Amino acid sequence: EPEVTQTPSHQVTQMGQEVILRCVPISNHLYFYWYRQILGQKVEFLVSFYNNEISEKSEIFDDQFSVERPDGSNFTLKIRSTKLEDSAMYFCASKQGPSYEQYFGPGTRLTVT
Amino acid sequence: QQQVKQSPQSLIVQKGGISIINCAYENTAFDYFPWYQQFPGKGPALLIAIRPDVSEKKEGRFTISFNKSAKQFSLHIMDSQPGDSATYFCAAILNYGGATNKLIFGTGTLLAVQP
Numbered sequence: 001e002p003e004v005t006q007t008p009s010h011q012v013t014q015m016g017q018e019v020i021l022r023c024v025p026i027s028n029h030l031y032f033y034w035y036r037q038i039l040g041q042k043v044e045f046l047v048s049f050y051n052n053e054i055s056e057k058s059e060i061f062d063d064q065f066s067v068e069r070p071d072g073s074n075f076t077l078k079i080r081s082t083k084l085e086d087s088a089m090y091f092c093a094s095k096q097g098p099s100y101e102q103y104f105g106p107g108t109r110l111t112v113t
Numbered sequence: 114q115q116q117v118k119q120s121p122q123s124l125i126v127q128k129g130g131i132s133i134i135n136c137a138y139e140n141t142a143f144d145y146f147p148w149y150q151q152f153p154g155k156g157p158a159l160l161i162a163i164r165p166d167v168s169e170k171k172e173g174r175f176t177i178s179f180n181k182s183a184k185q186f187s188l189h190i191m192d193s194q195p196g197d198s199a200t201y202f203c204a205a206i207l208n209y210g211g212a213t214n215k216l217i218f219g220t221g222t223l224l225a226v227q228p
Binding site: 004033042043045048050056098103104105106107 | 154155156158162202209212213214216217218219220221
């Protein structure tokens with residue numbers, strides 16, 4: 001069964017460093033998402049991406065965050081200058097069309113020290 | 114207004130028992146209510162979902178009950194099994210079928226089914 005994959009599974013970085021989290025959505029999917037889950041808290045929406053542009057972003061998704069679909073298969077989330085409060089599990093999700101289910105990847109645990 | 118409140122935070126049920134998780138929302142514009150199951154180390158996976166024009170939906174041992182007037186919905190797991198032990202999230206979507214369809218999640222319920 002097709003699945004969303006994410007790399008790395010765990011990323012440790014120092015405060016102020018840039019990180020790129022990578023996702024490979026399911027191949028025929030057209031809508032892409034990033035969510036995050038701070039330890040012990042709920043899953044929160046960060047950004048949605050369709051037709052090579054951001055369709056919606058949350059208040060969390062400030063100028064330090066960016067997304068890109070560089071080559072038609074990968075979908076990346078970049079955090080330019082990480083903060084301690086960026087430590088969380090980051091989930092990528094994708095779906096085939098407007099009324100379809102979102103499929104989630106296994107997540108990348110980001111630890112900022 | 115875009116929050117979804119979920120309870121309880123954790124739940125322990127004996128094997129064969131019924132697990133019940135409740136959610137409530139304020140925004141009447143939500144038009145799709147999915148439940149997600151998450152095992153440790155995995156991403157959330159869709160379990161079952163309901164539209165607000167339906168009061169109940171059943172899939173196997175899992176049933177969603179939906180009360181539109183009370184703005185509440187709940188997940189019932191019948192004949193709970195140890196393999197059902199996971200974190201369950203209710204969620205809501207605004208304008209299902211639109212361009213974004215972001216999921217607004219509840220806070221999660223950690224279910225433990227004891228053998």
